[in-house]
Each structure stands twice: as C-alpha cells, then as structure tokens.
Amino acid sequence: MKADIEKIEIDLFLEAIFKCYGYDFQLYARASIKRRIKHLMKKNGYNRISDMTSDILHDPSVFEKVVYDFSITVTEMFRDPSFYQSLRNKIIPYLKTYPFIKIWHAGCATGEEVYSLAILLKEEGIYNKATIFATDFNEHALDVARQGIYSLKDTQKYSTNYQKAGGKASFSDYYYARYNSAIMRKSLSKNVTFANHNLVTDGVFGEMHLILCRNVLIYFNKDLQNKVLTLFNESLIHGGFLALGSKETLSFSSIENDFKPIDKKNKIFRKIKKG
C-alpha cells in the first residue's frame, strides 16, 4: 500500500515542521500542500519525503526554503476589479462616517493589494484618517511589500485593472518608473504598518473597521477556516466589514450567522450590530 506510506510521510513532514519551527501547516488543504511537497522534492533532488523531513529537522536553512515555497504569494494590483468597485461604492460611504478607521489586510503577500487599497482610500479622501495593518507570515514577501517596488512590465495590466475598478485618475500617477521598476509613491504607504503575523498561531487585532483577507482561506481546511474566521470576527467592531476572495465564502462557516452579506458576488460581509 504505497499510497498510505506517502500519506504517513506527509503527516510526519508537517508535524516535524510544526514541532521544530512552530509553523503549522497541518490544517492546510492537503491537495495543494501535497503538490508543493512533491515540487520541493523534485527541485531539491529528494527521492523520498522522509529524506527531506530528516534534513529539515537538522538544517534550518532547508526549512527556510520550505516555508517560502509553501506560501503562495501570487497576487496582483486591483485583482478582481469589480471587488474594488464594490468597496468604493458600497463600503467606503460607511467608512467615511467614522472619525478614524482601522483596516487589517491579512495575507497581504507582496503588497500589491495594499497599494491598491491605499489608492482607493486616497481617491475617496479618507486615507489620512486610516491606519492600515498589512500582515503576512512570509517575511520575504513583506520585505517586497515594504519596498513597494514592482516590475514595470506588469503596470499595463494593473492600469487596465485600475480603470475597470473605477479609478479616478491615471494609474501612472501613483508610481514612478526607474529602469524596469515601478516604484510606488511613498505617500501611499505612509499610514501602512507591515508586520509579521501568522493567522494560525497569532492573536487578534482589535477594533478593526474593515478586514480584507483574500485568497488565503482557500488554502486552509474547514477547521482552520473556522478558526481564522473567528479571529476575524473577534477583531472587528460591530458593523465592521469583512472582505474575502472571489471564491471564498462565509456560508456553512461557524461565523455565518454573525454576518450579513453586503455584496454576495464580491464576497463582502458586514458584522451584524448587536443590541
């Protein structure tokens, strides 16, 4: 029964990483994790998962590679333009009514979404009263996010996305080009704090008005999804908003009844006011 051995090897591999380094991937959706483990094996010339497990236990630098390979940081500016349009038209009007706003961008990867949001807030005139916490557990990705330097060749696509998202100016107003790079304007990250935060093991961020966590939960199994959604629930004020990725949902989750959908297609939910 070869397949069962592979399953045992994967379980041990994930357990070893957790016990040795504190990163818990045991409740991640297995099919994707398995794909990445196999990819890692091929890339690093291993024949067996257990050989890799043994090296990881004894050599932190091998582990480093694994963590970064396990965290899929694929992202883009104004991904799903209709989502940003909805944010602009349906959520920002509520946010405008608060004297200050706190936003948590969880799983921000290399930061493209954070700059997109910052642009939106600027254009709607509420950037200055916003504090944005942008978090991820991948330190490399956070470094890129902090720098805000992206490839110039992607800007064409981003510019199209920006227009579709209802952008009021020109996307090129927000960066300057240097060689092959697009360097985002520093005024966009002025109110952003980039920080390391692991959704599996770290705690709540208090009193948020808006939490965005897009295309992260699809990598988690049902139990972990519920755990992280509870964390978001506890971090939001009553009447606060939660925005998920376009294929993610609160349906059948443990916090479903505490929220009402504001935009079903764009996956924006509002925490119900109590009292």
Next chain:
Amino acid sequence: MKQKSILDFTKFKCIVIGVSAGGMESLTRLFAHIPKDFPLPILVVQHMHKLQNDYFITHHNCTCILPVKEAEEKEKIRSGTIYFAPPDYHLLVEEDETLALSVDEKVNYSRPSIDVLFESAADVYKEKLIGIILTGANNDGAEGIRIIKQKGGFTIAQNPKDAEFPVMPQSAIDLVEMDRILSLKEMTTEFIRWDQEDEI
C-alpha cells in the same frame, strides 16, 4: 465500423477532462449525448479567458441534460454533475472527494491547469479514474495523463486527426500509451451506451 464498448463506467468513480483551444464546440458535442442517469461526476479544466466563464456554464447548461456548474471550494463531488474549474483558479480534488481551488503559479502557462487537476484526481481515485484529453494547442495535460496511467486509471485521447487543434492530444499520445484514441463521435457513443451491456 462500430467499436465494442468495453468501458464499464460503473467500475469508475470519476471522469476528468482537459481541453483547450476548440474546447467549446467539442464539449458541447460530447455533453449533448450524455444520458440523464450518467453515474459519474465529470470535472473539466478548460483553458479560457478570464471573462468568458459565466457564458460557458450557461451555454453548457442549456445543451446538456446533466447539471453543469462552476466548481466551488470544499464542495462535495456529486455523480451526474459536471464541474468546471473557475477561470484563474486551479481545480484540485481532496482525499475526502471534495473540490479545492488554488491561485498557485500558472502551470504550463495555464491557470487552471489540466495537469494540476489530473494529478490530484489520480492521487485520490487511482484506478477508478478516467482521464480524457481533447483538442488544444499546447501540451498541458500530457503529464497529468501520464500520472493517471501510472496510478492505474483509464486514459483516452481525442484522435488528433479528429481534433480541431491536434497538439494537445498528440502530446499525451507521444508521452503515454493511451488506453483509447477516439474521435469525438466514438466518445459520445461510449457515453450513450454506458448502461447497455452486450453491445456489439
């Protein structure tokens, strides 16, 4: 000349289909003949443009008697239902026979990628999986077919002569000894006759 139907669908648990350029028409023809009581789920990765999907689903729902829908994450896989990978997401199968989506890097320049679906489905269903590769202008799916075969599954390629774009089925045929190489017409005959024994 009629071919004897040796495919007993009841011995299998799932069908995966990969298709690229020319897919719309081929799938329409293939699905048009599937009977209402077809016993397996069908998972499809079709390379397409990000904006086309709703139209695809609607179109196939009109021309096919089985329910056709976009795959949702954590959704239980049901027999007699056709699931499409959403544009810009990979589709995978979990051990408990639910669906999973991911935004991992493109594979073979594609997301969704046929290889990603085929490999994860082969892991779960092993010899109870049928993999079908249809028309297309790239080689996504060939590696997936190889793994389906390796795990004991049943592999079918569209006859390249019959395919609007022959590269994709040909790449699979070059890499793997296929169990069957069929024209679309022959495939549809298989589907229609799935419950008829002693067919000549």
